[in-house]
Amino acid sequence: MRIALVIPELHKQGGTERCMASLGEALAARGHHLTVFSASKSDAVLPAATWYRVPMIRRPHALRFASFLVMNSLVRLAVHVLKRERFDVVHSTGPDVLRPGVATFHACSSAFARRLWSDRATPGWQRWSRLRRWSNILAYRMISCCERYVLERGARRVVTISGTLSREIHEAYRLGDDRLTVIPDGVDLAEFGGDARGAGRRLRARLGISSDETVVLFVGHNWERKGLETLVSALALVREGEPGVRPLLLVAGGRGRTSYEEGVRARLGGAVRFLATRRDMGQIYGAADLCVLPTVHEPFGLPTLEAMASGVAVIVSRCAGVAETITDGVDGVLLDEPGDATELARTMRPLLLDADLRGKLGEQARKTAAQFNWSEIASRVEDIYRTLLCPSSREGDD
Structure with a gap:
């Protein structure tokens, strides 16, 4: 399959980035051709994959999300028009693509916004400034609007990394159980x-x-x-x-x-x-x-x-x-x-x-x-890809 991975950054640090990098490597090892759309990518991750750099404003968080959402759409459109590239599946992280084939959610922005609103500082901690706290609450509220669209109708298939997260998303958006598929994160057995x-x-x-x-x-x-x-x-x-x-x-x-x-x-x-x-x-x-x-x-x-x-x-x-x-x-x-x-x-x-x-x-x-090696996790993701594909058509996501 020709798979497009869309993620702001792809490397082996951080949870979401490391998981998507490891999933991409496992998919490549299974013979799939991967193209990465991201603002940055580690040279050590998927060195054989095609990488298209997506311009992105890194701060504040709201502009980071909005700029990547708009620019990755434009870069993918340019690749489609100028290079005639099409993909069997566009796989994004969360609401980074409005109409992906598969969206993997590692968090729920609506829930994060609620938690930031109600959080109390632990004595002795260096607490966020009031301005930064409000900036993050507003950013997550904005992201949750796109998140709702992707979850309810934008994505053809939605993957969550745990039943805990599925319940959190269901509570926030009242989605039907048939919209969410749980595939947990994997682990690199060679490294750990x-x-x-x-x-x-x-x-x-x-x-x-x-x-x-x-x-x-x-x-x-x-x-x-x-x-x-x-x-x-x-x-x-x-x-x-x-x-x-x-x-x-x-x-x-x-x-x-x-x-x-x-x-x-x-x-x-x-x-x-x-x-x-x-x-x-x-x-x-x-x-x-x-x-x-x-x-x-x-x-x-x-x-x-x-x-x-x-x-x-x-x-x-x-x-x-x-x-x-x-x-x-x-x-x-x-x-x-x-x-x-x-x-x-x-x-x-x-x-x-x-x-x-x-x-x-x-x-x-x-x-x-x-039991949670990345090869096994990639196999489960492959099964989802296959449910999306029809023999007579390819997917061209916007």
Whole structure:
């Protein structure tokens, strides 16, 4: 098939971008010809694909969305008219194309706008300015208008990455169940499987972390939504209740909040490392003993699946879409109340004390994650493509 992927940026950082890049690679490996329409693309991603650069205003968020929506339509029209290129399927992320063949939604803009409206700042955090907060609320409200059109009538098929997100979209737009198909994010087993532990030991040595320290990993940029404060409070409770337990907290992503970081160091007796955004996440997971995501809202939660593929025991909130892949107590542990530090401390304590229990959960987690390899996910996406195609016609989306 000739497939057009339309996405503002395509690279291996960030959730949506990394997932679409990995899906594109899996589709290319299955013999499909891909053309990418994006504002930027990593040279390492789909090097054999045709890439058409789409001009885009990067800030503020509203102009970023609007400029990419308009310009990718114009660039695709120019390619169609001047180069006579046509595609079997146009596959977009969310509402970036008004009439795509397939639109994969990784979030619901209407829900984000509501959450921004009602969010309360955690004490000690560097909070968005009032102007920026209102700018984002208005941007998501604007995007939700296009989102509604794409969901209700624009896209021929709509894919969501979890049942959690499907329910959120249904609540916002009252769509029929037949409009949404759930295909979860996949995981790169070559990057996050294999000798993750060996790479992790080498990283520990470089970071000066001893082999007998228990490392608790948190991955994410939006610390408030993903629950870092709850995790810090829970670790402080564990330290109080178990004087002999001194886990080291590793935070990957979201640097730049100096006052909050200093406060965390004081509360955890210095047992914390802030690593900012990293490209060597396979090694980061390999260095961890436990990965925790006490998020209050997460359409999926790719880092949890990557940790599972690396053989790391995980604790994750039931609010995350990735929780749908986990059997509580078998290949992970699920939290009922993600904002309850006491519950999280109680849940972590046996895992911090028992390396064998962590090992059993991690091994089963690896087996579960293997079911979500990108080749399998690409096969499911292919099935959707085939339902769109008729032998006598091709699709020419606007």
